[in-house]
Amino acid sequence: MPGIELKNVTKTFGAATVIDNVSLSIRPHEFMVFLGPSGCGKSTLLRMIAGLESVDAGEIWIGDRRVDQLAPGERRVAMVFQHYALYPHMTVRENMSFGLRNVKLPEAEIDKRVDAAAKMLEITHLLERKPGQISGGQRQRVAIGRAIVKEPHLFLFDEPLSNLDAALRVRTRLEIAQLHQRVDAAMIFVTHDQVEAMTLAHRIVVMNNRKIEQIGTPMEIYSRPATTFVASFVGTPAMNFSPVELSEGPNGFVSARLPDGAIVATRIDKASLPMSQSFKLGIRAESLDICPVGQGETVGVAQFVERLGDRTLIYVRLADGTTVVAEDAGNSRVALNDNVGVKFDGAGAHLFDDQDRGHHAVLDGSST
Structure with a gap:
């Protein structure tokens, strides 16, 4: 054919x-x-x-x-x-x-x-x-x-x-x-x-x-x-986005500082990033876990609880007013207006530069 x-x-x-x-x-x-x-x-x-x-x-x-x-x-x-x-x-x-x-x-x-x-x-x-x-x-x-x-x-x-x-x-x-x-x-x-x-x-x-x-x-x-269009169009819920400031972290990877002060240790190689003036952090709900206050990188208030059976999606308003969607267990006990901790899995973090190009975690010794 x-x-x-x-x-x-x-x-x-x-x-x-x-x-x-x-x-x-x-x-x-x-x-x-x-x-x-x-x-x-x-x-x-x-x-x-x-x-x-x-x-x-x-x-x-x-x-x-x-x-x-x-x-x-x-x-x-x-x-x-x-x-x-x-x-x-x-x-x-x-x-x-x-x-x-x-x-x-x-x-x-x-x-x-x-x-x-x-x-x-x-x-x-x-x-x-x-x-x-x-x-x-x-x-x-x-x-x-x-x-x-x-x-x-x-x-x-x-x-x-x-x-x-x-x-x-x-x-x-x-x-x-x-x-x-x-x-x-x-x-x-x-x-x-x-x-x-x-x-x-x-x-x-x-x-x-x-x-x-x-x-x-x-x-x-x-x-x-x-x-960012692909990241937001493919995947339910859409990827979370936030402007961040970057700094060098361990092993040559970058760390990203969110507007509320939370630090996310990514697995993105600093040497692979362009000399951009600004970056957005992108991270999916499955890389954000609900945890007790004080055990994650940041805290917030549960604004909406979406129960899907096998998992629960928690919409969390952070201290700077932004909202992120995080995952919890299917039998989550989180209720509306609860204070919750949010733990970031930096291996699932993405960065998007000011030309809207995606940069991702190192896989098999390389990064893009």
């Missing part, structure tokens, strides 16, 4: 630039997720790959073929939309075979492909029903089946789970992951849901404001975010 290459791709609508000079390589058989907030350009980029939007500048290649000037039907891609777009007057079989009949594929080949896709998706018993006679999850499977029968080089999914309830979203997510193992094609999946991105992707493309913020594996994105 071929890989996909985007070279300096740009898209404008009138005076507005919606995709700004984006370059990206997708490996054969890779599951790539485009993740970002509404309006960041991720769906537009997907539609450009599909041929549903024109490319104003740059090139799109699938394997050794440049495809940005080809019609959608010539690109060997198949798209699954957020809305199923099934023909209500046709049976499931007719919906799945419609595109193949349009290209005049022999009937025997059409039947073979439809039956194989229906078996793969476990919808064989639905082939003679119409869309109005099946559930939303089953209609989504039909839409996926309609893509499978095309035997494309590339599957494109545009927020396909958005219309499903929570339980069905989890099940369909698993089915899409299993489908990827069975088909010999790359997949690109667009979502604003970080859980979908983290659980499905080989690599995630985090997009913001028309551009790519970071590309990496799910854990690279989560544990070594390139910018």
